[in-house]
Amino acid sequence: MESRRRAAVLFLAPVALVLAAVGGWPLAKTVWFGFTDADLANLNSYAFIGFENYYTVIDGVAVGLLADPEWWRAVANTVVFTVASVALETVLGLAVALVLNQPFPGRGLVRAAVLVPWAIPTIVSARLWAWMLHDQFGMVNDLLLAAGVLSQPVAWLAEPHLAMAAVVLVDVWKTTPFMALLLLAALQMLPRECYEAARVDGASAMRRFFTLTLPLIRPALVVAVVFRCLDALKVFDVIYVLTANNPRTMSMSIYARQALVEFQEVGYGSAASTLLFLVVALFITAYLMLNRGRRGVGAAT
């Protein structure tokens, strides 16, 4: 038994080493850089400046991340994006899952078709939609003009109050399949007997859905929503391609990368990255705390 444990350590060592090198060390480095004035041009010489990247007062003026309205706007944008896209894809994903849960000819093919938007690289889906939403030559404007919904073309990606909606639309298109397939897996594990009993009792389809299906798939629904929220909080690709550095749609990741790479302010950008990490960590902690009473976490196997 003792030799097996020693073997276990050996077999775990490679993963531990790799994750420490590509995850633990870089994260520690980012947190450290956040307390320095490092810049990209010369990463080897920098000074420790404490919390100045976060907040400090110079000549009576508050500066730093926490005093930057652009940063708070990025935080607000990220929250709006997360709530809107996760809510929409949950509702749509559930609808798709309910349809796919019914047996019908060709169901396997439809299920494969649903996976297509998920498999397409985010960059590609963003460019596909940018083309379809093009203000002059896009098919969305063409269709809506022909149908009489619009009287003149709309610049979906440039119009200040529409840009975020367009970003959410593209993200929902891309991520609904993930939601749908997780929920479908949950639906397929439901016990049939309950449904037969409910049908005998004369419960309507609507009633069966709200009193039986929804509570039964709740655990899977919560896990799927949490997973998607974690991804949405880190959103980068879709916004970078669709609206670039437009402050109306700038997310926390976009803000941090802009500081790190475009402005070359590694210290400041690392501080922003650290804050994003804290937001994600806080979200996970909150979820685990809320979940603790209900079931053990981590005992998956």
Added chain:
Amino acid sequence: MRALAGRAAFAAAVAAILLWSLFPFHYALVTAFKTGSELFTVTYWPAHWHPDNFQAAFRDLPFGRNIANSAGVAALVVAASLALGVSAAYALGRVRFRGRGAVLAVVLAFSMFPQVAVLSGMFELIRALGIYNNPLGLALSYLLLTTPFTVWVLTTFMAALPAELEEAAAVDGAGPWRTLVDILVPPLAPAMVATGLLAFIVAWNEFLFALTFTLTDDQRTVPVAIALISGASAHELPWGVIMAASVTVTLPLIALVLVFQRRIVAGLTAGAVKG
């Protein structure tokens, strides 16, 4: 009558799902085969199938090279993640030891890292190793994205294998290494296909690291190449070429999804629902 209406509504729902999922790709395909001024009129089927945009992507851009970079990176990432994952899954799935749950939790925590939060440290690491602006640097950084779920999913499947398998091997005097390679890996193959596919898709599609850790066009992977295709000005983007490139890199993924959809779904749900 009501049953018929219900069936019609259901068929309409299925049709709407298909249209919503597939139409954007169809439209990209149609656009990719248009040239010149055809691009500026909306049609849902091309009048002629011009291959010009596909030729331009490979002639005027290093797109063939970009595809080779992406394929190489993805292959390396799949191989390394599976090797690391199987090894860790043996320790976590077959051996009882204290702190096993904690190790699994830590591994899972790595998959929650925002990519941007490791950007500056990773940049430094990659430069120190001399693989900045090199697909090898990307392959290394992608291990952060693929190993956590590979370890989790493979551990789940490894733990589900019957104990008799190992007992028989122990009677034959096989050590842990032989037991793993000869006895446990073969029944694990379907799970390895599923996780390998997911790792492939992650590596093939990744953008933020690839954008940051490569500099020159010939070192880029496909997503960055497509994101950076630009025209003479922002208003003159070569949409035909962009769509041709997009269609080209998406086709292998669609083929994979069609062939392996059951496996992919199994991998996804094992990773998420059971986790």
